[in-house]
Ligand SMILES: Nc1nc2c(ncn2[C@@H]2O[C@H](COP(=O)(O)OP(=O)(O)OP(=O)(O)O)[C@@H](O)[C@H]2O)c(=O)[nH]1
């Protein structure tokens with residue numbers, strides 16, 4: 320990886336030439352760091368323009384003293400990413416759990432948070448909301464704001480990356496997690512606290528010296544010692560496009576609507592003003608949040624125009 324300090328320290332370099340397999344642990348544009356299972360790391364380029372890789376991908380590398388190239392990618396369980404009409408931003412591959420991180424000192428974009436949940440559901444990942452900076456004044460009242468997400472079934476964990484991350488520990492063991500959130504919520508600090516041995520690998524300090532800001536600029540994967548779990552740190556985001564999700568995938572990602580599937584009078588009900596709509600009936604009865612149904616409509620409008628622009 321280029322020495323711009325954006326990738327974590329690659330650690331001891333894998334020494335033996337030949338074909339080896341490993342795990343992508345850092346990704347920045349088309350440069351990657353591959354962790355050769357327990358035997359050092361290799362900085363690689365990716366040959367061929369068709370593939371794009373993410374942290375968490377398992378790959379084969381053709382390694383020599385002169386160059387190292389990724390020549391094959393193993394099939395993925397899933398790919399967690401965001402997208403708009405123009406491009407895709409890969410966050411991690413083979414993910415089992417998405418950790419959405421919020422904190423009381425930065426205005427939370429709840430629309431964004433809901434998009435993370437939809438993206439996690441569509442990739443069949445568990446979504447956990449991490450309410451960080453529990454040490455700050457007002458944190459308890461702030462955390463209460465997320466009770467509706469707990470009622471939907473999403474774990475809401477209150478932690479302090481600087482004082483106590485123990486409530487989060489049992490949730491990350493043996494999981495393949497990706498931490499996402501707006502900038503400054505404490506994703507990198509949380510990972511440092513959870514995995515102290517890997518602290519040196521977080522490329523924050525050199526970066527802070529360069530720009531004066533502690534911000535993550537590319538994704539990086541950190542293994543959990545003692546099990547096969549890992550956590551991916553990702554750069555802070557302000558948008559999360561779901562252009563890759565079909566309307567039906569989006570509808571299915573709303574957990575509270577699953578029980579109502581097929582209950583509307585019309586099979587093609589858009590849950591808007593149609594008579595006999597079970598979703599609107601549940602909103603009137605207070606069983607479903609009107610805000611979530613508004614979000615559903617906004618996302619469906621977006622998805623319909625992305626997947627069928629003529630409509
Ligand atoms: N008081 C307090 N401060 C915290 C806590 N966690 C993180 N911080 C501070 O919040 C700031 C941002 O933390 P980072 O870990 O860099 O945040 P990030 O989410 O990784 O940000 P990006 O990389 O820009 O996306 C830093 O100054 C941290 O020291 C916490 O639990 N309590």
Ligand SMILES: [Mg+2]
Pocket residue numbers: 506507508533534535552553554555
């Ligand atoms: Mg960070």
Ligand SMILES: [Zn+2]
Pocket residue numbers: 583588589590591593595596597598599
């Ligand atoms: Zn309906």
